[in-house]
Amino acid sequence: MKYNYTCPYCKAYLLIENRLILTACKEGEDINEHGLLLLMNPEIGNYETLHHKEVKVVAGEKYHFHCPVCQHKLQSDLNENLVMVNYTDEKGKHFELHFSRVAGQKSTYKIMGRSVETFGIDAPHYLDFMNLMGMA
Numbered sequence: 001m002k003y004n005y006t007c008p009y010c011k012a013y014l015l016i017e018n019r020l021i022l023t024a025c026k027e028g029e030d031i032n033e034h035g036l037l038l039l040m041n042p043e044i045g046n047y048e049t050l051h052h053k054e055v056k057v058v059a060g061e062k063y064h065f066h067c068p069v070c071q072h073k074l075q076s077d078l079n080e081n082l083v084m085v086n087y088t089d090e091k092g093k094h095f096e097l098h099f100s101r102v103a104g105q106k107s108t109y110k111i112m113g114r115s116v117e118t119f120g121i122d123a124p125h126y127l128d129f130m131n132l133m134g135m136a
């Protein structure tokens with residue numbers, strides 16, 4: 001079984017071939033006018049992201065991420081700077097995958113119940129929320 005990414009709201013599959021497909025827009029902008037497509041490397045901890053060459057993604061800027069199918073905002077409930085999608089591993093185990101919505105920030109959290117795995121050099125940045133929840 002191959003791993004999968006799905007939308008937490010409509011359950012659509014977001015992984016096609018070897019790309020996690022999401023839509024996004026810069027914070028403060030309307031996704032219906034300034035939305036963009038992101039093709040992300042699905043390997044956890046790999047932050048390679050493809051977008052159209054006319055699109056400028058500026059490091060340090062915040063983006064809102066949306067499901068490309070149902071358009072729901074993929075906001076994490078753990079921290080306002082994190083995005084959340086559902087992740088199922090090769091063994092069929094379900095996780096919540098939370099990652100930073102700040103461009104260039106490398107912080108990802110793979111969460112099941114109270115167990116958290118962290119990825120990326122910026123992961124300590126958001127560890128406070130886990131301390132607060134008694135998870136770390």
Ligand SMILES: [Zn+2]
Pocket residue numbers: 007008009010011012067068069070071072
């Ligand atoms: Zn959806």
